[in-house]
Amino acid sequence: MSDRSGDASMMSKRQVLLALSDDEIDDFLAEPVRREMLALCPNHRRVDTAGLTPEQYADELTAYRPEIVVSAWSTPALLESRLPEILEFLRYDCHLTGTIRRFIPKAYLEAGLLVSNWGSSISDSVAECALLLILSALRRATAWALGMHLEGMWKPGNYFENYSLFGRRVGIHGFGAIARELVHLLRPFAVPISTYSPSVPDEILTEYGVDRAVHLRDLFDWSQVLVELAPLKPENRHIVDRDLLQRLEPGSVFVNVGRGACVDQQALIEMAVAGHVQIGLDVYEEEPLPVDSPLRGLRNVTLLPHIGGPTRDRRIESGKLALANLKRYAGGKTLVAQVSRDSYDRIT
Amino acid sequence: MSDRSGDASMMSKRQVLLALSDDEIDDFLAEPVRREMLALCPNHRRVDTAGLTPEQYADELTAYRPEIVVSAWSTPALLESRLPEILEFLRYDCHLTGTIRRFIPKAYLEAGLLVSNWGSSISDSVAECALLLILSALRRATAWALGMHLEGMWKPGNYFENYSLFGRRVGIHGFGAIARELVHLLRPFAVPISTYSPSVPDEILTEYGVDRAVHLRDLFDWSQVLVELAPLKPENRHIVDRDLLQRLEPGSVFVNVGRGACVDQQALIEMAVAGHVQIGLDVYEEEPLPVDSPLRGLRNVTLLPHIGGPTRDRRIESGKLALANLKRYAGGKTLVAQVSRDSYDRIT
Numbered sequence: 001m002s003d004r005s006g007d008a009s010m011m012s013k014r015q016v017l018l019a020l021s022d023d024e025i026d027d028f029l030a031e032p033v034r035r036e037m038l039a040l041c042p043n044h045r046r047v048d049t050a051g052l053t054p055e056q057y058a059d060e061l062t063a064y065r066p067e068i069v070v071s072a073w074s075t076p077a078l079l080e081s082r083l084p085e086i087l088e089f090l091r092y093d094c095h096l097t098g099t100i101r102r103f104i105p106k107a108y109l110e111a112g113l114l115v116s117n118w119g120s121s122i123s124d125s126v127a128e129c130a131l132l133l134i135l136s137a138l139r140r141a142t143a144w145a146l147g148m149h150l151e152g153m154w155k156p157g158n159y160f161e162n163y164s165l166f167g168r169r170v171g172i173h174g175f176g177a178i179a180r181e182l183v184h185l186l187r188p189f190a191v192p193i194s195t196y197s198p199s200v201p202d203e204i205l206t207e208y209g210v211d212r213a214v215h216l217r218d219l220f221d222w223s224q225v226l227v228e229l230a231p232l233k234p235e236n237r238h239i240v241d242r243d244l245l246q247r248l249e250p251g252s253v254f255v256n257v258g259r260g261a262c263v264d265q266q267a268l269i270e271m272a273v274a275g276h277v278q279i280g281l282d283v284y285e286e287e288p289l290p291v292d293s294p295l296r297g298l299r300n301v302t303l304l305p306h307i308g309g310p311t312r313d314r315r316i317e318s319g320k321l322a323l324a325n326l327k328r329y330a331g332g333k334t335l336v337a338q339v340s341r342d343s344y345d346r347i348t
Numbered sequence: 349m350s351d352r353s354g355d356a357s358m359m360s361k362r363q364v365l366l367a368l369s370d371d372e373i374d375d376f377l378a379e380p381v382r383r384e385m386l387a388l389c390p391n392h393r394r395v396d397t398a399g400l401t402p403e404q405y406a407d408e409l410t411a412y413r414p415e416i417v418v419s420a421w422s423t424p425a426l427l428e429s430r431l432p433e434i435l436e437f438l439r440y441d442c443h444l445t446g447t448i449r450r451f452i453p454k455a456y457l458e459a460g461l462l463v464s465n466w467g468s469s470i471s472d473s474v475a476e477c478a479l480l481l482i483l484s485a486l487r488r489a490t491a492w493a494l495g496m497h498l499e500g501m502w503k504p505g506n507y508f509e510n511y512s513l514f515g516r517r518v519g520i521h522g523f524g525a526i527a528r529e530l531v532h533l534l535r536p537f538a539v540p541i542s543t544y545s546p547s548v549p550d551e552i553l554t555e556y557g558v559d560r561a562v563h564l565r566d567l568f569d570w571s572q573v574l575v576e577l578a579p580l581k582p583e584n585r586h587i588v589d590r591d592l593l594q595r596l597e598p599g600s601v602f603v604n605v606g607r608g609a610c611v612d613q614q615a616l617i618e619m620a621v622a623g624h625v626q627i628g629l630d631v632y633e634e635e636p637l638p639v640d641s642p643l644r645g646l647r648n649v650t651l652l653p654h655i656g657g658p659t660r661d662r663r664i665e666s667g668k669l670a671l672a673n674l675k676r677y678a679g680g681k682t683l684v685a686q687v688s689r690d691s692y693d694r695i696t
Contacts, residue, residue: 128513132480132483148652152639158371158421163661164659184536303492305503307510312509312510
């Protein structure tokens, strides 16, 4: 209690600009987050971002001179040309989504602006999307959807390719926050899980009951369900290449809810067309997925349009993180999900 | 060990006929079940059911005179006209699937034939199908599948109807084995769960952490996700009527993986056409689903062709149950999943 009123008194002197659209206020700052945030920041003002240009946004900033901005998808980019003026007063851009590069030139970070994003507050939503794609691929849900809706289809008796997740060997490439949440969702299915993630220490894998694959090719050889969740560092571009994809045995499942560019898109298309592997995709090397992509129309491929990130009802989790970060900032503590100059390049 | 060799010696005198197709041997009696069953029943014989007529099957039976038959989908029906002959020797029909009425006339049960089926050995598979339909409905997977595969669709920005399962209120109509397995699969999503199932005692609901709805209408009023799993007793035919369906609020989800005839199909179609509720169906009042069903083509409806029951890789669970039942039979113990004259009528 005392800590909280302490934060509030620390915040009362600071000017906070909420540069958000109505939709963003509704979703990210749904109640009770909105009430708590406004109470924490009595000295706040909101600018509606609808139709706002970067120049107008810079003008709003220099007129109000906030120490903190709360921003999201609709917020115009900070103009590099206005940096000297803006950094006279702005110390912290509390961003509610994942993307930063589109909104904040790197020069602002290099000049000392604090930036945070939604961090791992959205991991459960993406992990849930991975589970949907896994189950969909195993049961051939897309083939049934197209056949039943368009061709009057019914099942051809009792013998056809259809699998359950129970007991299946699941490999996860990458073991960050989404992968860890996925392990929780997989728990009731009693699946053996292995991961390739050199940077994650043994203690973490032991804690989650997950085995380590020493080589990425071992993971692809072993997995009946392979979930792609590697971060898009430069060395991970196309790390999942033709050789790795060919290691997946017929009847297995390949799901990507991480980064499209980690996978050689041409090799993925060839595997999809060959038809031996069931595929579930939420992300693509080129987004939006081109209208003429050969992936469209293939019944062994479940397609989603990059919707893994938080559904509207889950965006409040990012709002909660922002609220906690504003309190940390006021108390002089280190931010959670702070975007460093290093991580800036990795966040797409 | 002694118990097992005891069962085996009890079984060595008994003649067992495996009346199964090659596919059924492969799936239901996959290793290690097959090896164990054949070791338990040294005095066995197999008849391949491919192309076998009921008359030929009766002839096979009267020629070999087994005390026990292991049967499945491909096994011809027992002829009522041959009952006096057949029941001279046959004591137990160990059936590997759910359906009994199509295979065994009720007169056989009334004359004392023991019959068992797959019981709840397949519940996890159906519960998994329910989870797939729930997640699919919440994320509008069928609308994306049809739009992305056929119309070059991509998402229309960041604001569209899409929900997560986390924290959503889940109602389950019926609380048998499948519902209980579904509760396990829902656990990581931290959803409040309520059920309407008058025959299930409070202790069971407490054990599963599930609340009781006193009236079925209360369950439909409360639920954001409603899963239909009521048994098809005569009084449950069309128990889910227009009034109940209209209680589901816009944006909610209705899933049926139980029995199609528990739902008034016409009222369901009206709700589907109205489009305010997301629907996931694996079962229908009329199966196969008619080619001209108005459900086909609706993007808010995910359709599966009654595939909830065990995928091929899970049929071994029914084989394990059969093996355990053969041991129980040999030891003079009560069978698991025994079909009584009462339950005979309920199993569709």
